[in-house]
Amino acid sequence: MFTTVLIANRGEIALRVARTCREMGVRTVAVYSDSDEDSAVTRFADESVRIGPPASRRSYLNAAAIVTAARHAGADAVHPGYGFLSEDPDFAEICAAEGLTFIGPPASVLSGLGDKARAREIAQAAGLPVLPGSLLPVSTPEEAAKIADDIGYPVIIKAVAGGGGRGMTVVRDPRSLPRAYAEARAGANVAFGDSRVYIERFLETARHIEVQILADGQGNVLHLGERDCSIQRRRQKLIEETPAPGLPAGSADRICAAAVEAARAVGYAGAGTYEFLVDHDGDFYFMEANCRIQVEHPVTELVTGVDLVREQLRVAAGYGLSLQQEDVRPHGVAIECRVNAEDPGRGFLPTAGLLEEFVPPGGPFVRVDTHGHAGMRVTADYDSLLAKVAVWAPDRRQAIARADRALGEFRIAGRGMATTAGFLRNVLEDPLFRDAKHTTALIDDRTEAGR
Known part of the structure; x- marks a missing residue:
């Protein structure tokens, strides 16, 4: 070690x-x-x-x-x-x-899967379904227009070097494509130092499902179940849970099996996730692979009892995985809520200031991953994530109630500070979320409607 x-x-x-x-x-x-x-x-x-x-x-x-x-x-x-x-x-x-x-994974794997257009090509070669679109970066506005016409609107333009929900532009009208294409390339260059983009069909309403995988680089690959990350605002995740509720029978098993085979095909090593979009018919499509520990990894740890960072260290040190697929026995339901230093009343504008009070919630089966503390100054230099409140319960109803209770206990105050804790509680109460009928469009639809 x-x-x-x-x-x-x-x-x-x-x-x-x-x-x-x-x-x-x-x-x-x-x-x-x-x-x-x-x-x-x-x-x-x-x-x-x-x-x-x-x-x-x-x-x-x-x-x-x-x-x-x-x-x-x-x-x-x-x-x-x-x-x-x-x-x-x-x-x-x-x-x-x-x-x-x-x-982390070898540089060769990072190079292949980190290039989102190349990752689509690799996924397709491994037998994963992908949404219609370009397998290579799109070089000109004319090429972009032809691809969009062929696959049908709406389309989404994505940065090849993007990730974490950034570098994406949705286009619903052919007339707006040239400008959107130019702005997407310029934005990608500023954000990632790489102006290349690709295009795929955009699913207006879909579920965002990801699979946590572990691999030792010696052909041993396993999954630790799926997570639902559909509660998003402008493609930035807000609430994640496992197992994914409301999927058609057998769908989760098929998605997990596909992720394992795809990771094995590229010689993956370490922890990572394969991310998919699931349409209303239950069909799933590869979206991207994240070659790292995920923000939302606590929910998987809560239901499996597996320390993902420990497994990362073991694999990197040459010891291999400490478990096999049959050892993975998820139990119960876990939900994670990302508490950001943002003001929902001002369009989720990031806030900065001195944390005069910072008291995380506690109680049974509540985990808070945070770097916050009273006296800390929150700056605008970095991501606005302040804390992750993750809870476990035997079933989803109790997990939602526990998450709501925990968010209600959180005490955060300071000059100039605002957080999303109250907004997240409203999401937990939304009937579509409670009935597991939510999609990636839920938050943006509610926000646009002023609810």
């Missing part, structure tokens, strides 16, 4: 990784920007190293600074968390060249 792991991330996921490392007797090194000097993980880790100013490109996206910090601290491995450099094949190769183990 590794002696020292540098955690190339920040916030709740950095603290989450550090906790499992400590339980395994592995020394940890936290990196921080100037605005995170007194963060929860810098106080928890065995050592902390400054890597730059607040701007991500000069700190958490600065591969050279991170590798230098790892070498200085005597680390033998790097855990990238999610976001930032977690799916960057160049960073994985740099780590390898410097004698550092990258705790």
Whole structure:
């Protein structure tokens, strides 16, 4: 096993990784920007190293600074968390060249699946159904128009290097396609440094289902069930749960089996997810693969009892998986609500300020993953995620009630601060959600209608 792991991330996921490392007797090194000097993980880790100013490109996206910090601290491995450099094949190769183990899939897998257009091609070759669209990046507005005419509107333009719900533009009218295409390319270049885009048919109402997989790179691949991530606002996930409710009989089993075979076909190693859209007929289509730990991994851990970070470390260290498919026995229902520092009353505008009060909920079967604490200053430099409230219960009705109770207990106050906790409680009360008839369109439809 590794002696020292540098955690190339920040916030709740950095603290989450550090906790499992400590339980395994592995020394940890936290990196921080100037605005995170007194963060929860810098106080928890065995050592902390400054890597730059607040701007991500000069700190958490600065591969050279991170590798230098790892070498200085005597680390033998790097855990990238999610976001930032977690799916960057160049960073994985740099780590390898410097004698550092990258705790994630091989660079070759990251390169193939990180390119969303290439990932569609790989998925199709592995037998996964994909939505009609382009298998290669679209080079001109004329090519975009032809593809859209062939597959039918509405279509969605996606950044090849996108992910996490970003870099997507829906087009419903042929007249708006040229401008949308140009804006999508420009936006992709700003957000990801890569202007390439591809096009596929857009499903107005669908379920977003993802499968958690684990693999050891030696042909052993298993799944830990599916998660429903359909509660989204502008394709940003807000609430996730497992198992996915209301799917047609046998649908979840087929989706999970497809994900396992697809991961095996590319020689996957570590933790990851295969994401799908499911239409009203129960047909499913591959959307993308995420080659990292997911924000919503706590719900899977709650129903399976499997520590996904521990499995990541074991695989990266060459030990292989600690379990087989028959050992995975999910029990009960888990729901996660993302509490963001955003103001729902002002179009979900991110808020920043000093947290004067921060008291997370507790009680039976409640888990809160957070880096927040009283006295912390929330800045606008990074993602607005403040805490993840995850609950477990024997059935979905009780899980919804527990999640509502937990959100109601959360005490967050500060000058200039607003959160989405109250908004999430309203979603939990929505009849469509409670009856498991919700789709990815629920929140945007309600928001547009002023409800």
